[in-house]
Amino acid sequence: MPIRIEFVADDGQRREVEATEGRSVMWAAVDNGVDGILADCGGCMTCATCHVIVPPEWAERLPPRSSDEEAMLEMTAAPREAGSRLSCQLVVTPELHGLTLRLPPTQY
């Protein structure tokens, strides 16, 4: 069964993509040309331009942030929110099917 993840831009535009199990959510966005995910570092966790906001109902279904992710989330261009995550640190699993992520107003 395809794993589908939806990205909602700051202007409300929605984009649903098919994600590959075992790859990161960041690559699901980049591979499908989703605007609003820059991912300048390619997933090395040094850029914080893959910032996404996870809705509260999904937050507990995702693995917790590592201390490195916590630290990088202080570097995001848009202010960090309660549900902020780095999408390069979220590995796609079948359980993520139906996940909706909000994109911040800016990544730089």
Ligand code: FES
């Ligand atoms: Fe650079 Fe996620 S892609 S921190």
